[in-house]
Amino acid sequence: MLASQLMDMRAMLHSQGVIFAYSxxxxxxxxxxxxxxxxxxxxxxxxDTKTLRxxxxxxxxxxxxxxxxxxxxxxxxxxxxxDPGALKEIRYGILTIxxxxxxxxxxxxxxxxxxxxxxxxxxxxxxxxxSKDELQVLYKEQLRAEPEIGSxxxxxxxxxxxRRASKPLEFDFIDLGNGRAxxxxxxxx
Amino acid sequence: MRDKLDIExxxxxxxxxxDFVGNHLKxxxxxxxxxxxxxxxxxxxxLDAYLGGLGGGACRFDFELIYLNSSSAKAVMMxxxxxxxxxxxxxxxxxxxTTTRRTTRCRNSARSSARTSRTPSSx
Numbered sequence: 001m002l003a004s005q006l007m008d009m010r011a012m013l014h015s016q017g018v019i020f021a022y023s024x025x026x027x028x029x030x031x032x033x034x035x036x037x038x039x040x041x042x043x044x045x046x047x048d049t050k051t052l053r054x055x056x057x058x059x060x061x062x063x064x065x066x067x068x069x070x071x072x073x074x075x076x077x078x079x080x081x082x083d084p085g086a087l088k089e090i091r092y093g094i095l096t097i098x099x100x101x102x103x104x105x106x107x108x109x110x111x112x113x114x115x116x117x118x119x120x121x122x123x124x125x126x127x128x129x130x131s132k133d134e135l136q137v138l139y140k141e142q143l144r145a146e147p148e149i150g151s152x153x154x155x156x157x158x159x160x161x162x163r164r165a166s167k168p169l170e171f172d173f174i175d176l177g178n179g180r181a182x183x184x185x186x187x188x189x
Numbered sequence: 190m191r192d193k194l195d196i197e198x199x200x201x202x203x204x205x206x207x208d209f210v211g212n213h214l215k216x217x218x219x220x221x222x223x224x225x226x227x228x229x230x231x232x233x234x235x236l237d238a239y240l241g242g243l244g245g246g247a248c249r250f251d252f253e254l255i256y257l258n259s260s261s262a263k264a265v266m267m268x269x270x271x272x273x274x275x276x277x278x279x280x281x282x283x284x285x286x287t288t289t290r291r292t293t294r295c296r297n298s299a300r301s302s303a304r305t306s307r308t309p310s311s312x
Contacts, residue, residue, distance in 0.1 A: 032201060057256065057258070060258050064260075143262060143263050144266060156262070156263065160258070160259040
């Protein structure tokens with residue numbers, strides 16, 4: 001039954017403390033819309049300002065990472081977008097925001113090229129293993145460094161996520177064996 | 190040289206109010222645009238032109254930024270570097286008044302929650 005199917009999905013998410021779940025093509029309008037809803041929800045929850053700012057910041061960085069680096073392209077059967085330029089680099093991913101006890105957790109997953117596993121593993125491990133003080137110093141250094149070629153952003157995303165997190169980052173990879181791998185990242189605030 | 194640069198804030202980009210005649214520049218709000226280069230490019234261009242012609246004049250720059258994503262933090266750092274460079278080039282003594290009100294108590298929140306005023310003045 002349709003109702004029970006959707007209710008089961010909702011119940012499964014709810015049982016894991018998920019407040020928001022998005023699975024699909026991650027575009028800037030999605031980031032804007034989910035971002036606005038997240039801001040309102042955090043305000044209703046009466047989250048303190050520091051927590052609110054950090055959860056939102058981690059959400060933005062994870063979303064923008066997916067938009068920039070996810071490897072999956074749109075299917076031909078999708079309806080044409082109103083802006084063809086935006087569809088040129090459409091990226092697919094999954095993102096959840098939820099509660100674990102008194103903490104907020106932001107999880108994101110996306111398809112990547114298997115060849116990127118080592119690079120990502122090294123980078124995220126390094127950020128996870130640094131102390132807050134070390135992160136602060138490196139962050140300021142990187143702010144002044146030259147931008148990476150081809151990067152539309154500053155290449156500081158994982159560092160910003162690690163700075164905002166209250167626990168070490170958790171992450172995982174699966175090589176899907178079909179020329180694709182899956183990368184998952186969990187940040188706790 | 191233009192008189193001013195006014196960019197209205199959007200939900201994801203800050204308000205930019207550069208009054209070049211009055212020598213009062215301000216950037217306020219939140220900053221997490223899709224393409225940082227596309228947004229800040231014109232801002233840098235206008236600022237470069239203004240600073241190049243400032244000479245020994247005084248200028249006030251207010252940073253009232255509530256949230257910056259990592260890419261924007263880099264762009265704002267570049268903005269601050271331009272101000273520093275202009276001051277050094279003019280070889281004038283600067284008094285920089287910095288009022289910092291942090292809305293979150295955290296050693297890591299840095300510039301995204303700082304309210305900063307820089308008031309260089311010539312002798």
